[in-house]
Amino acid sequence: QRPIFRTRPVVSLLHAGVFFAFVFYGLVNILDLLEGFTGFSTLHRSGVAALYNLIADLLSVAALAGMLGLLIRRFGLRPFRFNQRVLLLPSVRFGISRDSAIVGSFILLHVGSRWIGQAVRVAESGQPDWSQPTASLVATLFHGWSEAALTMASHVTWWLALGLILAFLPYFPYSKHIHLFMAPLNLILREARPLGQLEPPTSSDGTIGAERLEQLRWYQLLDAYACIMCNRCQDVCPAHGTGRALSPAALEINKRYYLNRNLAAFAGGATSPPLLEIATSKEAVWSCTTCAACVRICPVGNRPMLDLIDIRRALVNRGDPLDPNLQSALESLARYGNSFGKPARQRARWAKELPFSIKDARKEPVEYLWFVGDFASFDPRMQENTKTVAQLFQAAGLDFGILYEDERNAGNDVRRVGEEGLFEMLVEQNLAALKKAQFRAIVTTDPHTYNALKNEYPAYGFQVPVYHYTEVLAELLERGILRVQQPLRAAVTYHDPCYLGRYNRITAAPRRIIRALGLELREMPRHGENTYCCGAGGGQIWMDSGGQERPSEQRIREAVALGDDLRYFVVSCPKDMAMYSDAVKTTGYEGRLTVIDVARLVAVAIGIDGVEREAAPVESEAR
Template identity: 85%
Template sequence: MLSTPERIAFLLLALVSLLLTAHGVSRLVRAIGRGQGRPRWSLFVRRVVPVSLDILLQRPIFRARPWVSLLHAGIFFAFVFYGLVNILDILEGFTGFTTLHRGGIAGAYNLVADLLSVAALVGMIGLLFRRFGLRPFRFNERVLLLPSVRFGIARDSAIVGGFILLHVGSRWVGQAVRIAESGHSDWSQPTASLVARLFTGWEVETLALASHVTWWLALGLILAFLPYFPYSKHIHLFMAPLNLILREERPLGQLEPPVARDGQLGSERLEQLRWFQILDAYACIMCNRCQDVCPAHGTGRALSPAALEINKRYYLNRNLRAFAGGTSSPPLLEIATSKEAVWACTTCAACVRICPVGNRPMLDLIDIRRALVNQGDPLDPNLQAALESLGRYGNSFGKPARQRARWAKELPFTIKDARKEPVEYLWFVGDFASFDPRMQENTKTVAWLFHTAGLDFGLLYEDERNAGNDVRRVGEEGLFELLVEQNLRAFEKAQFRAIVTTDPHSYNALKNEYAAFGFSVPVYHYTEVLAQLLEDGRLTVRQPLAAAVTYHDPCYLGRYNRITAAPRRILRALGAELREMPRHGENTYCCGAGGGQIWMASDGEERPSEQRIREAVQLGEDLRYFVVACPKDMAMYSDAVKTTGYEGRLVVTDIARLVASAVGFEEAPVFAATEERS
């Protein structure tokens, strides 16, 4: 098909294109290599097959936006198959070999190529229409964006979209031209055969020229695009799989240890991030899914996880040669995100869970916090006070340790001291459940339920300290380690088989974070224990709950640790009518308290908890209870139901109170005292 000069020209162009592409990729690899640490390539061998299967089935993409994901899947499958298509098309150009009008494997190949070409064209047109028409790329005005980003996103989307349309379209039309040349349709290329009718009556010479032009256009576009490829969003096609395959196998609730350098902790500059945090920038597909689920951005604050990754990418694109060569980057607070954004994060991990390519923008924010705290940067006054109280008293309320279990004195029974006698369950109560007067009634309710069921449990009393989950997430690594050491010493004094926690934040720290310090004891949330007690008949429902309820999954219970079934088993056992909010289970929405936010003033237009209450009331006028299983949730939503004006319509209650009511809590002496005060 090609003349000898054309073959030589194609080979020379291909060589130049590949050399330029390799040069760009090598710079990119060196840039990623400037990050801290090194990948464990043993993970690649073990995970390449399962991760590749997930990618081929597009499972990460279909976590959200099903229709958009369907369009993307069409483009993806076409891209994968077009690797073979382009190789065979080159062979056809050089040798004259053709699959036209053939059966068997060739016919099946043509059919798949034909259908995937249409899928790619339809998918790309749909995505471009969505990007530039229905939902243009938007950030709120408080989000830090590099000057090159706004135009760059539109430009890169247009270039990649245009390339795919022209490349696939040229090849598809080229097949139609060749079918027209042959004089009859090809059953294995139904859509191209339809297009071929447009060329009926064309001269043979014209068809031959058109076939030639479409071949050069389809494959020439690849040669032109390849050098741009390392700088385009299309690079995610290789970087995203690498990101997923080489991702360290640690629980979502276990943070990476801080980057340590010359006595300093955290990351102030791009090269002080870990290697995979730089890789994140290239794996990012700029889909904005992380921004869509971010409670900080959703309430008008300065944070956008998407902007963080996109800023990193555009800084690297513009400075790749210098950065790859060893030049230090400006501070991350100048090129990636703002200080306001760093302190707006609730560490809810919604961005991490939703990301189809495995990015972890939340970790960048925590590493920047670590650096700021390490440098002594001024903190929010309320946060500073809370941290000082935690350092001095072991709790954020500034109360002496001897007052931690004062609530237990109001019970008509004595809770065992696990330091003095062995127990099956050590109850790690937590700060809010111990010290906040609004939460203490719930705490006494849980104690009464455990006691009524005959559960063998005890407390650490004044030896318990804050578990440190949120302390670590605000960047105070030293204080976190101090709290861990204090709690581990207390655990050594006690005899127990397992821990049960009230607070999901404490649950996460004890289950996931303490493992790095050699602590490996079973940890349960109190909803898991209550569910088992009900199912074992140790708690008996006497008064079924004939009411419509909705349940809010705490981030550190539902998303981080996937404990979503136990609370629902409880509600079913109580006879409640459970109505799910649109965002529930692992896809839950944050209350806004995590990541230290409960200690800080909010500068958002409203609070996430207020948005959540509005979401709940949409479930029906007869919805009675907004059920929580976290002391911080109880605090946040008790306030939110008032500020939104729904206090008289919706009752915010801890799930333990519903259990107590259903099993006959009113018979307990403590219940009457509780009701008199409420």
């Protein structure tokens, strides 16, 4: 949870004070109850009792300060805002503030009564208690009170503190503070499944995906009750950040408020309204980039992204009309195995322009099977990079080959738009092609492909080591197989692709390359696993974004803020190359910032013929 502390240190500290006090107050309340009805007493100034009193005293202040701070933030600064397009149940609009006020008041009154009660008891003893420093300070306020008044105050505060629990209990299961039980449960019961591997699409009642609450998996319902309504997921969501109708927080909150109001009927087997009426909107569902930022940031382990994918699965399964561009991409994928609508025989056309031939892995054994990917194979803007990668592999003497026309789109994004049938077809076709080849490991240029091969294909019995090309290049450089001839001298920043950095935690290899080349790496505020989505994932690259600002444009501005002398925006994903090449133009930074694939920089530094001339001019020591 370190990144959560990093992103909101003050709020996290306030929340930590309340949380740890809440946990410890479980014991405090039991002991207070015993003290009230038996001769048992914790008022000892040495040993375990003193330690207990000290912890209770300090945590009481932490809880009071934390709760006050959180209430001021909630009602004074009002950070909890959704954009106008987000679907919110009417009960949620009013309910969020009401719940916060009730729970905040309960904690202030409960902890406050107990804390003042302890101060009264210190005053009754006539001596400050070193093990209750803050209560001793408050005790000075009772100086001069009669013994009877102190006894009365002690009784009133005791009854208030414990009586409030009884008053609050019936409300507790409906409040957001049920998360105090549900969140740990959510974290404990969370499956060990990799983030990059989706569950099979069949829901509990045998239908594909989920259109209604009862078709969600049990943990997707638990998510709603574990949610602490902190809005962190919304803050990092690129769709919400660019004004789309999607808020992963609103999705969970809507689910809970609906369930709270209809729990008895729901538990009794009643059919719930469609999720698209009570949880989120269709526009929101199709805005998700499946970047998983919401999943990673959630402090209680919620996975709102999975609900969105399940809704997509259900929509696709029942033939709901799709975005026309997406529809056409899916048709191309079904027909040709690529989203470009190009015949399969054109897949390796780029390789013909190389001064050497690449082995056909279907015909001769190779050590590395290079799964090139659609964008790297077909997009004319990416083909130069693809050829550069081939030249680097060749220069390093790597034994590699490709599948030529038998390679198909690996299906990562097809699965994430909910087209399960097509995904399975692509997997089958790729597995048939892979079966023809002999190789030790796979290397791929595309993080989306990497994710599918590494995390999705094992469910189909395919288990081989999979590497991203940055991992291979980093090792070749470090082992001296690729030698830097002219160290590069320029300030660069590196963008972590979601499916590489966040999903698969490959963040070190590209940075090792950048440093090995002599470049100065400046990190954007959002980097590594905390990266910001380019906006292409989850099928968005095939859809019409509706003319709104793109996440990639926000990202370019984030990079530009790193300094006027920042020259390169380094990428390691063909889709990023496409997205950011467009974004530097639309933001007006073309010429000021150059988007470049990390492989091109390696090629310049090691002096591969032909590439240095073509690559953007990097300031090298040689110049």
